[in-house]
Amino acid sequence: MLIATKTAHFRPNGFTIHVLHPIATLVLFLCGTILSTCPYIYALEPDNRRVPNIVLILADDMGFSDIGCYGGEIETPVLDSLAANGLKFTQFYNTGRCCPTRASLMTGLYPHQTGLGHMTSGKYLAPGYVNAIGENCVTFAQVLKPAGYRSYHIGKWHVINEKDSQDTGNPSFQNWPRQRGFDRNYTMLSGAGSFYDPKTMARDNTRISVAADKDYQPEQYYFTDAISDHAMTYIKDHRRQHSDKPFFMYVAYTAAHWPMHALPEDIAKYKGRYDAGFDKIRQARYKKAKQVGVIGDESPLTPTVGDWNNVKNREWELRCMEVYAAMVDRMDQGIGKIVGTLKGEEIFDDTLICFMQDNGGCAEGRGRQARGNLKVRQRKPTLPPMKDTDLQMEMIPKQTRDGYPLIMGPGVMPGPADTYIAYGRDWANVSNTPFREYKHWVHEGGVATPLIVSYPNGIRKSGGVAKDVGHLIDIMATCVDYAGANYPSEHAGKPITPMQGVSLRPILEGKQLKRGKPVFFAHEGNSAIREGRWKLVAKKNDVQADRWELYDMEADRSETTNLAAGHPERVADMKTRWYRWAQDAQVFPSVFLGETPAEEYHAMRTQQG
Numbered sequence: 368m369l370i371a372t373k374t375a376h377f378r379p380n381g382f383t384i385h386v387l388h389p390i391a392t393l394v395l396f397l398c399g400t401i402l403s404t405c406p407y408i409y410a411l412e413p414d415n416r417r418v419p420n421i422v423l424i425l426a427d428d429m430g431f432s433d434i435g436c437y438g439g440e441i442e443t444p445v446l447d448s449l450a451a452n453g454l455k456f457t458q459f460y461n462t463g464r465c466c467p468t469r470a471s472l473m474t475g476l477y478p479h480q481t482g483l484g485h486m487t488s489g490k491y492l493a494p495g496y497v498n499a500i501g502e503n504c505v506t507f508a509q510v511l512k513p514a515g516y517r518s519y520h521i522g523k524w525h526v527i528n529e530k531d532s533q534d535t536g537n538p539s540f541q542n543w544p545r546q547r548g549f550d551r552n553y554t555m556l557s558g559a560g561s562f563y564d565p566k567t568m569a570r571d572n573t574r575i576s577v578a579a580d581k582d583y584q585p586e587q588y589y590f591t592d593a594i595s596d597h598a599m600t601y602i603k604d605h606r607r608q609h610s611d612k613p614f615f616m617y618v619a620y621t622a623a624h625w626p627m628h629a630l631p632e633d634i635a636k637y638k639g640r641y642d643a644g645f646d647k648i649r650q651a652r653y654k655k656a657k658q659v660g661v662i663g664d665e666s667p668l669t670p671t672v673g674d675w676n677n678v679k680n681r682e683w684e685l686r687c688m689e690v691y692a693a694m695v696d697r698m699d700q701g702i703g704k705i706v707g708t709l710k711g712e713e714i715f716d717d718t719l720i721c722f723m724q725d726n727g728g729c730a731e732g733r734g735r736q737a738r739g740n741l742k743v744r745q746r747k748p749t750l751p752p753m754k755d756t757d758l759q760m761e762m763i764p765k766q767t768r769d770g771y772p773l774i775m776g777p778g779v780m781p782g783p784a785d786t787y788i789a790y791g792r793d794w795a796n797v798s799n800t801p802f803r804e805y806k807h808w809v810h811e812g813g814v815a816t817p818l819i820v821s822y823p824n825g826i827r828k829s830g831g832v833a834k835d836v837g838h839l840i841d842i843m844a845t846c847v848d849y850a851g852a853n854y855p856s857e858h859a860g861k862p863i864t865p866m867q868g869v870s871l872r873p874i875l876e877g878k879q880l881k882r883g884k885p886v887f888f889a890h891e892g893n894s895a896i897r898e899g900r901w902k903l904v905a906k907k908n909d910v911q912a913d914r915w916e917l918y919d920m921e922a923d924r925s926e927t928t929n930l931a932a933g934h935p936e937r938v939a940d941m942k943t944r945w946y947r948w949a950q951d952a953q954v955f956p957s958v959f960l961g962e963t964p965a966e967e968y969h970a971m972r973t974q975q976g
């Protein structure tokens with residue numbers, strides 16, 4: 368069994384073993400003979416003979432019901448098909464924000480345990496807030512390498528200090544993808560930028576300007592396409608050069624984070640699709656989300672935030688959402704290219720694909736205020752053009768490469784490269800249907816994400832809906848499980864914090880998941896604990912004022928009726944657990960919640976031991 372198991376770790380299904388020692392061949396033959404006469408052993412460990420390739424796809428700033436198979440009207444046939452032939456999770460969680468989610472996903476830890484408890488800049492000087500992933504955590508690529516995997520990163524990174532992502536002088540490269548175990552990467556080091564000229568781009572350890580990138584010169588550069596194209600190339604190259612090894616690929620799209628940038632042909636598809644306004648679209652989504660089985664009567668539709676009757680510039684608002692939908696649509700087309708490549712290489716059935724989103728729909732108002740008096744594109748460039756070789760280091764460029772000034776504010780129709788606009792709070796509320804709140808908060812609108820899992824040779828019953836509570840931390844545990852890898856207790860001489868999640872493999876195999884502990888949330892002081900059917904949650908100010916909200920998620924997942932007053936003991940118990948976790952997980956000392964956990968927590972902890 369040992370030899371069979373070990374062989375398996377280097378032999379995904381369909382790959383051939385090129386050289387075998389004669390004795391190993393004999394042992395394998397004998398094992399095979401024994402196993403073939405003993406179906407019980409096969410039944411016990413059916414996957415010992417193969418490990419999957421793993422493709423994680425992360426989308427940016429999207430709500431629970433944006434994609435088609437979660438209730439949205441946005442056309443996402445590829446994701447819908449992955450779900451129809453795989454599994455979709457209805458109660459999966461992220462952390463509510465870009466970089467903490469990425470730090471958590473990539474390491475299997477809670478964000479503060481990695482050092483990236485908030486963002487990639489700031490002067491907090493506490494262990495949970497060092498603005499980058501630290502030395503006491505390891506990434507997927509570092510964990511899977513000893514198990515025989517090659518690893519690739521494509522897209523947004525956002526787990527390094529902003530100074531290191533911006534500084535072209537002499538920055539530290541220690542948290543760039545290559546130094547974090549990835550064999551190849553095409554990466555935007557920081558958090559956001561133009562889709563036509565993204566900032567802080569790097570290929571492997573070299574900074575690049577996409578305009579002067581000899582390795583990739585499409586007719587029209589668009590970041591979403593560049594990500595999809597690089598994923599295809601890496602898969603094909605891997606198959607040509609390393610077909611004896613499995614691979615891990617982390618594809619981090621920036622769709623549909625602001626700015627609302629999309630290609631004209633994709634925007635055209637959505638012209639008129641949102642004319643009914645916020646409330647009608649939310650109602651339609653709510654109905655469809657129920658039909659497709661991702662919510663039920665336990666999730667009432669929360670009140671619509673935006674009032675369509677009071678919208679002054681409807682044409683502009685509609686255009687914002689049309690472009691947003693086009694961005695998601697284009698990402699789905701790109702995922703289609705990746706899936707098509709896996710199928711073309713005949714490895715799709717042995718590839719574990721997970722799709723998820725990093726936080727809920729984003730209510731930030733970026734670019735929704737005018738910058739100067741310009742509202743329309745100028746007839747000709749008014750600024751000196753940039754050189755192709757100039758590195759783009761601006762999140763919000765002042766101009767396009769060919770010299771058009773950037774325009775923002777109400778009435779500026781988003782989509783092209785010289786615009787920079789977010790779709791705003793009221794569409795974010797539509798994205799997060801049926802839930803309330805947004806990115807930044809840890810109510811369901813901020814932290815609930817679709818999780819679609821595809822693995823034709825690993826999912827027992829396809830097309831199902833998994834209602835188990837899950838969190839980003841489980842993805843590492845799942846990958847370690849399937850890869851037969853060991854999560855290290857030490858790396859490069861530093862102790863490594865144990866991974867926090869549980870493998871989701873039992874769910875894929877039609878068995879019961881035993882989690883055994885709650886999942887926790889903390890972002891900018893907004894705090895929550897989900898334990899079975901109960902969720903205790905509070906915004907920052909309410910944590911400080913000790914006004915926590917309690918919800919029964921089996922009766923009220925939309926968090927409409929606060930039951931805290933009727934359950935004082937449950938509230939106290941869950942709060943104690945949250946404070947204990949927060950203390951252990953480096954949430955404290957916190958610039959948001961103070962130097963030490965609240966006094967009452969200390970009192971309760973002393974009482975309870």
Ligand SMILES: [Ca+2]
Nearest residue numbers: 427428465725
């Ligand atoms: Ca995000």
